[in-house]
Amino acid sequence: MPSIAIIGSGFGGIGMAASLKADGHDDIVVFEKGDGVGGVWRENEYPGAECDVPSHLYSFSFAPNPDWSRRFAGQREILDYLERCADDLDVRRHIRFGVEVLSATFDDAAGQWVLDLAGGETHRADVLVAATGQLSRPSYPRIDGIDAFDGAVFHSATWDHDYDLRGRRVAVIGTGASAVQFVPHVAQRAASLTLFQRSAPHVLPKPDYPYSPRAVRAFRTVPGLLRASRWATYATLEPRALAFMGFDRLIKPYERRYLRMLKRQVADAELRAKLAPDDPMGCKRILMSNDYYPALTRENVDVVTEPISRVEPGGVVTDDGVLHEVDAIILGTGFAATEFLAPMSVIGAGGVDINDAWRGGAHAYLGLSVSGFPNFFMLYGPNTNLSHNSIVYMLESQFSYVSSAVAALVRTGARAMSVRADVESEFNDTLQKRLAKTVWARGCHGWYTTADGKNTQNWPGFTFAYRRATRTFDPALHDVS
Incomplete structure (x- = not known):
């Protein structure tokens, strides 16, 4: 049986290991x-962190x-679930914690991957699976002077829980999914909050609610009820893919819902104008929150909305010359979602660096494999992100595919398999043509x-x-060898 190395222990790494173990590996x-x-x-343990998929x-x-305590679980509850899965699925004993993979190089002669680990150790494996995801490396803005700021600076993904926000003047830079979740909490604690917005997001109401003890008991005891809830949720979300695939009429109801909420929650016309996005709805990630707009009032x-010019020791300076003093x-x-696998170095057959193969942007056959990189698979790889449904469903499709690939290695007795260059090229050419017709190409x-x-991120179709x-x-x- 082949030896298998997996990098990362999030949803992808845990689920992949569990699937392979179920096959007898x-x-x-x-x-x-x-x-x-x-x-x-x-x-990501910032205040308000939670999922936007039921x-x-x-x-x-x-x-x-x-x-689950509520329809949309929070960060701590999701982490607890993954902890239990690691134990219940017998994955934890396979994990080496505190070990970073610095590089992975394919040994052509041996037909194996050689992993260089932090600390100087190496590890060999017949099959390599990268489960590092698309949202693992925080993106830091390049702003002049930010390193010389006198106060605290931290990213939402590295939240400083020791920093007391009470009585502080706080600047928030960015209005993406994380900011929409943590801004209401910061606004309640800080003396003042200045939100620097480069572009306004579309925000929809979040249909969240706690599950009653009676409902939880029913999900536990009524045969098939939990599965029915799962598939009912899937059936509700999946048709939304059409709204992103060029069927513009289907996004109109969501536009009206966003506008109704904005008008209802933000009475000031000037502020409403600031919060109105310039981009077509769906072109960027649509966010959900019930308390973001009220927090901004x-x-x-x-x-x-004035662009940031620089940061000085005492605050943030915008292009109009105004110094916004903050603590x-x-x-x-x-x-850095488009920088797949970074900062890890991945060298394939013949010494080809994957960054050279991706010079025009990341690509992969089915988002999983790259020509010239034998027995190597990525989970949540290029063009497998979703705007309409659960990435866990996509991951489970990938688990099945990788398991089938490993089974094919065993069945055929092959040492290495690498997707043919023409197969990958044809797949990605077709994919990009489809993406050109979507709302993301606006x-x-x-x-x-x-x-x-x-577009190196999104899947332009149904799950x-x-x-x-x-x-x-x-x-x-x-190509089989």
Whole structure:
């Protein structure tokens, strides 16, 4: 049986290891640079952190959880779930915590991957799976003078819980998904909050509510009820894909919902104008919150749309020359999502660096494999992100595909399999043509696209179509040695 190395212990790493174990594999090592499982849900513990996909669907189908306390679970509850999964699925004993993979190089002669680990150790594996995700590396803005700021500076993904916000003048830079969640909490505690907004997001009401004890008991005891809830949620969310695929009429109801909430929650016309996005709805990530707009109407909150010029020791200076004096700067600037696998170095067959293969932007066959990189798979790789449904559903499709690939290695006795260059090229050419017809191609600039405007993130279709495409692994589409 082949040896398998997995990098990362979030949803992807835990689920992949569990799926391989279910197929009878035990020679598995999961490398985790942190001190615990959870990935993005371990790192992002800022106030208000929670999921924007209903919990019954944002969980493994093979590890259902009837005990979610509410429809949209918070960070701590999701992390607790992943901790339990690591134990219940017998994955934890395969994890090496506190071990960062610095580089992975394919040994052509041996047909193995050689992993260089922090501390000088090396590890060899027949199959390598990167489960590092798209949201693992915080993105820090390049602002002149920020390193010389006298006060506290921290990113939402590295929240400083020892810093007391009470009585402080706080600047928040960025208005993405994390900021929309933590801004209301900061506004309640800080003496003042100045929100620097480069572009306004579309925000929809969040249909969240706690599950009653009676409902939780029913999910535990009524046969099939939890599964029915999961599939009902899926069936509700999945048709929304059409709204992003060019069927503009289907996004109109969401536009009206956003406008109604904005008008109802923000009475001041000038502030409403600031909070009105310039981009078509759906071009950037649509956010959900019931308390973001009300937080911005507080007397201690100011929304600044003037671009930031620089940071001085005493505050933030905008292009109009105004110095906004603050005691702390919180960065809600998201993640370096298009920089897949970084800062890890990945060298494939013949010494080819994956960064050279991706010079025009990341790409992969089915978002999973790259030509010239044998026995190497990525979970939540290029163009597998969603705007309409649960990434866990996509991950489970990928688990099945990788498991089938490993089974094909065993069945055929092959040492290495690498997707053919023509197969990957044809797949990605078709993918980019489809993306050109979506709402994401309407000219907005966000984390879905590279600096050159290439969409390397999103899947332009239904998740059930992706599951069908990943249902089987075909050795005939691969170079086999």
